[in-house]
């Protein structure tokens with residue numbers, strides 16, 4: 001693979017092809033490089049709660065294997081059709097509701113193997129859960145969309161699969177109240193594994209969702225339910241919560257003809273963020289929201305202006321929209337530095353050219 | 361590896377050089393004020409080394425800026441003169457990361473110790489780099505806390521923690537510094553200021569340069585403003601110490617606890633030697649015949665904590681614990697932790713001198729590697745005391761020695777222990793960093809293409825090699841020019857044209 005990259009032709013690495021419309025519209029790549037053959041779960045080190053996966057392993061297959069041994073990779077990005085690969089999840093740094101309790105892929109990745117455009121294959125990080133030797137290139141690969149090289153293998157940290165989970169759903173028609181309740185829950189030392197908001201506009205209202213998964217999830221959920229009820233919300237508690245969270249995940253992706261705007265804001269700004277679009281979901285403790293919007297360039301510009309200093313990344317948008325408006329919407333010294341990094345790793349610009357910030 | 365007193369040969373002492381031109385020093389004095397620019401050898405003495413005291417180098421000058429703007433101006437002046445510099449926090453590092461460059465500039469950040477913002481609604485705090493680790497938790501307590509808790513937390517700075525990606529006793533559950541840094545203002549080596557990450561937001565568009573900077577040991581720039589995530593203080597904490605016949609038995613218990621799906625916030629191990637040493641300082645009255653002690657702590661909501669704690673006790677009994685003591689009061693808990701935290705100073709009492717090693721292994725390999733550590737000590741006729749983060753598989757063997765003859769043997773044992781960690785699939789450092797101390801070990805863990813990839817990142821940030829040169833990488837490397845775009849034309853690729 002590294003050899004292919006060093007041949008100088010532009011390359012587009014692909015995994016499960018679930019997010020090939022993320023990022024900018026670059027020139028069409030001369031070669032498409034599939035990680036499909038890199039499909040081995042290299043090692044599941046059960047006792048160490050770590051695993052080594054080739055990039056093309058489907059996340060669902062890996063999770064099934066881990067679940068067999070009572071473990072999981074605590075990463076649940078939307079995965080319609082179940083085709084997402086671990087390499088693709090690393091490249092997009094996509095995340096789901098478990099982000100609240102377990103962090104993003106950057107927080108769970110321990111090591112990486114990368115095919116680089118100079119024709120070499122480099123490793124960074126390690127196979128152990130604690131390591132500070134060398135630069136953390138594994139994190140650098142997270143969200144780089146394959147523009148610095150092709151991730152061929154990753155080592156990740158696993159967690160015990162919770163025996164039970166309990167979800168509190170608190171519904172209401174006032175966004176301010178919902179977000180206040182979310183803030184109140186976030187301040188409690190409940191160690192929730194997920195804390196989300198969902199909003200469908202003032203007519204349909206929305207919900208605050210909290211999931212507990214510890215040793216005593218019912219007790220913790222009870223505390224959360226009481227706190228939410230104290231804010232005047234209508235509360236239900238359920239153990240059968242998979243569908244609720246699947247719905248949250250699916251709302252991070254666009255439906256036909258729509259686009260999604262991923263907004264990075266402060267948690268206290270979430271009411272304003274969710275109120276700006278017809279519908280959306282958010283990680284309430286992290287200030288991260290996904291808004292479903294019509295695919296309209298003027299709207300994207302207006303929302304960016306309205307929500308600044310929060311940043312808005314356009315996802316799942318048709319190519320015409322991504323050509324009309326920069327999907328990243330950022331510039332400045334950090335982009336200039338990113339360009340310097342790109343030049344060092346991929347001086348000839350062969351890896352997925354044109355798709356990342358600043359047209360990298 | 362760190363040593364609390366000089367073993368001799370491996371260190372280097374250089375005199376204060378006169379190579380930093382008087383003009384540059386004059387420039388620094390204008391920027392920071394004369395009293396914050398130190399040039400007298402007597403005053404520079406304190407800055408010759410960090411916590412790894414057998415490496416010593418005199419810088420030409422130490423500059424103590426008081427703001428990001430001053431850091432920027434100093435770095436810019438160094439850039440113009442092509443003079444290398446080293447950032448320094450509290451100087452508690454154990455790998456020589458803050459060791460000065462001879463004839464270079466030492467940028468001491470301890471005056472920048474202000475807490476800039478506490479925003480508990482957004483679970484964040486913004487600090488200058490010279491703020492100490494404990495000051496962060498103090499600023500957000502009692503309802504919130506900052507989890508990464510290196511044992512040096514009362515002195516070490518957040519800037520140093522960011523540079524080393526420091527850990528602590530509670531990282532098995534809570535993670536490391538890197539999991540809590542939300543944003544950084546960084547002065548790059550050309551004096552440009554760049555914000556990595558956000559001011560509290562996550563997933564800010566662009567490469568994860570924030571993730572790459574944390575743990576970069578002062579080689580990519582100076583962090584001047586740091587945004588940290590803090591979390592609600594757990595409602596309840598339960599702590600016990602379980603005694604075992606041997607470290608191997610306690611290691612097996614550790615694995616059993618984790619295998620049961622329990623997530624204690626700390627699993628710390630002490631062997632007989634370190635129990636005996638700590639007993640002299642902490643007077644906990646732990647059984648003298650115990651082969652090992654496992655200090656385990658749970659936190660969380662009352663219900664969650666109690667449920668986990670009950671399971672934990674059962675597992676300790678099942679795995680052969682000879683005695684379990686539960687801390688019933690806060691005072692008892694603090695005695696338990698005092699035993700753990702006294703281990704290093706106490707080792708100084710049983711042995712004049714010792715090396716502290718910092719290696720990591722997969723947790724399941726603990727029994728065999730610990731047996732190997734014991735064997736190595738016996739083979740070389742040296743005592744090795746062990747106190748470590750068992751949950752993380754992060755070993756800190758202390759190789760005790762006296763006199764110059766034993767020093768060489770101790771160094772050898774420490775090296776062999778590290779090799780044993782690598783042979784078990786581990787790492788040469790879990791939290792102390794590479795610095796100057798372990799750069800020679802890097803080729804044992806990484807191959808040439810790996811090191812070359814590290815160098816690409818470093819050169820992107822610091823093409824002139826001015827930031828903390830001579831650290832981390834095994835051999836000095838120059839960056840060279842960025843090769844220009846040299847794309848193969850599609851016609852060439854298709855075999856329709858060639859370039860000669």
Ligand SMILES: Cc1cc2nc3c(=O)[nH]c(=O)nc-3n(C[C@H](O)[C@H](O)[C@H](O)COP(=O)(O)OP(=O)(O)OC[C@H]3O[C@@H](n4cnc5c(N)ncnc54)[C@H](O)[C@@H]3O)c2cc1C
Pocket residue numbers: 410411446447448449450451452453454456457458469489509510511512515516517518519520521522523524525526527528529577578579581582583584704791792828
């Ligand atoms: C008794 C003792 C116990 C310890 N226990 C632990 C422990 O439990 N866990 C652990 O992880 N470590 C531990 N350490 C090691 C040490 O305390 C940590 O590495 C700490 O983070 C260093 O902080 P410092 O302010 O002293 O940094 P320094 O030693 O001054 O510098 C360390 C590195 O950081 C760089 N640096 C400093 N400030 C900045 C900045 N603002 N921007 C960029 N680079 C910067 C320096 O150039 C250097 O490379 C211990 C040390 C001692 C002496």
